[in-house]
Amino acid sequence: MVDYVFGPVRADDTKQIVDLVRSSFDESRAPFLAYAQPGMAAHLAVAVTHPAATPDRVLVSARAVGDDRLLGFADFRVLGDGVGFLSYVAVDESARGEGIATALISEFLAARPHIVTMKLDVFRDNEPARRLYARLGYEHESTSAWATRPVPSGGSEPQVAGLPNALAAYSAYGFCELAVATASTSATVGLLGPSILNARSLTAFLDDDLLAGVATMFPDLSTVFVSVPEAALTEITVHYRLEGLSDRMSLAVPGRTPRGSAS
Numbered sequence: 001m002v003d004y005v006f007g008p009v010r011a012d013d014t015k016q017i018v019d020l021v022r023s024s025f026d027e028s029r030a031p032f033l034a035y036a037q038p039g040m041a042a043h044l045a046v047a048v049t050h051p052a053a054t055p056d057r058v059l060v061s062a063r064a065v066g067d068d069r070l071l072g073f074a075d076f077r078v079l080g081d082g083v084g085f086l087s088y089v090a091v092d093e094s095a096r097g098e099g100i101a102t103a104l105i106s107e108f109l110a111a112r113p114h115i116v117t118m119k120l121d122v123f124r125d126n127e128p129a130r131r132l133y134a135r136l137g138y139e140h141e142s143t144s145a146w147a148t149r150p151v152p153s154g155g156s157e158p159q160v161a162g163l164p165n166a167l168a169a170y171s172a173y174g175f176c177e178l179a180v181a182t183a184s185t186s187a188t189v190g191l192l193g194p195s196i197l198n199a200r201s202l203t204a205f206l207d208d209d210l211l212a213g214v215a216t217m218f219p220d221l222s223t224v225f226v227s228v229p230e231a232a233l234t235e236i237t238v239h240y241r242l243e244g245l246s247d248r249m250s251l252a253v254p255g256r257t258p259r260g261s262a263s
């Protein structure tokens, strides 16, 4: 039985983390995930090197004792009101089923006794992860649908606030946010790799002018993506493709009393 050691993620772990994430996902989903973009290694390195800049973000690593190779990692957020969020967890295939993911979550919670609720999102078809969360006591809270449509054409270039900084981030990391304004509306959308435009809201997903306008600036964009509450899909009249369902799950951390509850 191998013993594992858990600790902070180091700047030189970040390339291994991105490789681990890419190999842990179905290739068809990678274009939609900032975590699967090669530039994520540089993005994570900034978070690891300057932890004070993002105090709410916690990255935990797992290694076998005496072996420097990263075998697992988890990326958490500390939200307000005693809520923690598991943004991502991945374990190397060679080390799965040995309790590493369970221990990464326990490490995070043990160091933060004020966290009374944990939340996370998991794809409906991710059986191993769903089994893990069910065993830990997580319960279904809501469902989001991932939908895509082709980028519409024929737009004119919109205003983009802070464009030089956004372009610099895009070229360094491969993803960024754009605060876009057209004659009729404004929205923040995301660029994800060369081909995906993340609409971020149903309104933007349905706004042909806005989407086509952004596409004039980034001609390699081909697909618009959105994640919305499942029920919102009934409002969509454009031709879209359902890419998958994702469930928000939450856990009342055992033995901890939620704020405001009588003890």
Ligand SMILES: CC(C)(COP(=O)(O)OP(=O)(O)OC[C@H]1O[C@@H](n2cnc3c(N)ncnc32)[C@H](O)[C@@H]1OP(=O)(O)O)[C@@H](O)C(=O)NCCC(=O)NCCS
Pocket (backbone or CB within 6 Å): 024, 025, 088, 089, 090, 091, 092, 095, 096, 097, 098, 099, 100, 101, 102, 103, 121, 122, 123, 126, 128, 129, 131, 132, 135
């Ligand atoms: C989901 C994932 C992170 C789980 O990691 P893991 O380290 O294998 O998880 P654990 O070992 O803690 O738990 C997995 C199983 O091993 C079992 N297990 C835990 N400790 C064990 C031990 N010491 N010996 C034997 N089995 C053990 C658990 O009971 C659990 O069984 P279950 O599948 O019936 O729940 C891993 O499969 C993975 O990286 N998948 C790809 C990335 C991914 O999908 N991430 C989740 C995104 S939401």
